[in-house]
Amino acid sequence: MQFNGEIIGDGTWNLRVFVTDLQTERQIRVKGDVHIGGVMLRLVEDLEISMDWSDHALWWPEKNIWLSRTRSTLDQCGVHADALLHFTPMHKSLRVQLPDLRYLDMKVDFSIKTFSAVVHVCKELGMRHPEELSFCKPLEPNHLKYNYKDMPKKKHEQNGTTRNGLLAPDTNTFIANSSPVGSTGSLENSSPVMCAPVTPSRGPPSSTPINSPGSTGTWRKNGYANDFNGSGYSPGVNSLSLEQLNGSLDSSLAQSPSTPNPEARRSLVRPKSLIEKARMNVAWLDSSLSIMEQGVRERDTLCLRFKFYVFYDLNPKYDAVRINQIYEQAKWQLLNEEIDCTEEEMLMFAALQLQVNLQASKPQQQTIPESNGASLSPLDDDIDAALNNLQTTLEGSSLSTRSSDITSVPELKDQLRFLKPKRFTLKAYKKYWFTCRDLHLYMFKNREDMVHSSSCVMDINLKGCEVTPDVNISQNKYVIKLEVPSSEGMTEMYIRCDDETQYSRWMACCRLAAKGRSLADSSYETEKQTILDFLNLQRRAEEPYINPSSLDIQVEDFISPKYLKRSRGKLTQRILEAHANVKNLSLVDAKMNYIKAWQLLPEYGITLFVVKFMDCKKEELLGVAYNRIMKMDINSGDHQKTWRFNTMKAWNVNWEIKHMMVQFEEGNIVFSCLSADCKVIHEFIGGYIFLSTRSKDASQTLNEELFHKLTGGWS
Incomplete structure (x- = not known):
């Protein structure tokens, strides 16, 4: 039977596809057995425009998914006659805020998993070990006032819509691709499959991924999910492209401006309690979902931050950019009071920061020595490090109380x-x-x-x-x-x-x-000397090395707000007195000392969450560190119980009720997370276990599959 020249009843139907580049909608006559690649091919033929469409893919706004499996059919993907698909570029412009608060305009793949996108971004930035970083959404003061599930929901008309009246899905952190069913992770009977980099002596732990939880948070202001016409964002304003940055004579990723632009400084939100510090971790993106699936749209802003506080093989020869960005993240954590320190420690950090600023304007000695015109390779460094470790191990620690008998304890x-x-x-x-x-x-x-x-x-x-x-x-x-x-x-x-x-x-x-x-551990002497060095840096010199009148120091850029009660002149004097202890440090040494001192602070590397334990009515804090999780008092931060990862047997998540169970040798703990989705904690635990498998004894190829097995939460 024919109607208007078309055969009716042959199983075909019209598929609507909106081509974002051309701002036009096309209809293609298809059957359910047509594969996704065939749909794109027929669409391009129908457009009859000669251009490179290789970076384009089909996005399904209603379901919030990419149809990236080109061999799958429309029926297999669940696409029917009422669907509207978008034919859109996978690489889109993203405004990325670096740890030093600078903004870069970058082309980022919105169709791949966030973890993979971060890997590609770090490669462009010249930063090794991208597994230590992730994307998070910018925070607003309102986000620190409420727990994740208690965030006020805004009306759709306040949020704005995307083209064609479709509201851009924004999920704070996670969107379910299918019905959540449950999760199991186990450290027992782990897979013997080796990954790189891993420690060869044992198989890595594994977990069985399952579906991610869904959520319906609304984060749509100031870069959270701006509409397609770019409201709230002007390309090029207070941001640079990577080419512009690398081409600048006075700016590079390895050296940051001493003072950030006012917009970036204003964007910081300062937590005033442990609860607010915990609520800051709601913003992390899900590493196993694409950027697009998490409510991020073209020209939106995301923050690139170090997420896991285990910095592997930090080498000044190859990590100038990485060291600088770690230093900057540490600096802003301290100045923003995200991590506490004493007044003496604050002055020490201010002195190191001042030395960094002073050295930045001076020519630095080349950190990569040359031999016969060729630079040393990482392999040479590995050999040197192995020889040094061997020497330290053979010599052992020189305890004054040790007997000459090597069998004595x-x-x-x-x-x-x-x-x-x-x-x-x-x-x-x-x-x-x-x-x-x-x-x-x-x-x-x-x-x-x-x-x-x-x-x-x-x-x-x-x-x-x-x-x-x-x-x-x-x-x-x-x-x-x-x-x-x-x-x-x-x-x-x-x-x-x-x-x-x-x-x-x-x-x-x-x-x-x-x-x-x-x-008897060979690291005892090193640990002892590190502590002594940290204390010596805090000592006040008898007089400043630099005349206070010769420098114009804005103390707000060096001292956190709670220590700004003294007069500016007195604070400047004390900063310069502390600076006398570090006046001889080079640029890289000053940054490395800053990082080492930051790592010695009691709160360093502890990521906080507000949780509620099973059979307990009150809210409590859960701290996640690289080797343990801690139950903490929500007001004082005192530790109430510690569970170490080396005693962990399995971790399980029930996405239906959003409860997480972690099994240890000494017993099980069950809790729900109030300040973020439980997927965030799941990813932190799995991420730290993944990072613990890194070793110089194995290939340095990043095993993304293992990372997603340990952190993904779905198959």
């Missing part, structure tokens, strides 16, 4: 002051004799009991403890805070040392023991 002995606080009771420190041996800290009343190994007052197993510094050099305060696991939770204990030398020995000892490493 090294131990540390000293008289220290001890305090175990009790409720409603004020107690002073008391002197005891301490010895540390085989990851245990033994406390004795007197020296004789210690020498003869008589009954000890207390035996503390340091493995699994939380070790936190409490230092104030001006007050001669050198305290080690221990939080020891017990049946009631974490028990606080304080050990006070007499001076920085004694403190460095015992702090290094406790830190290593908490990780399960004894005094």
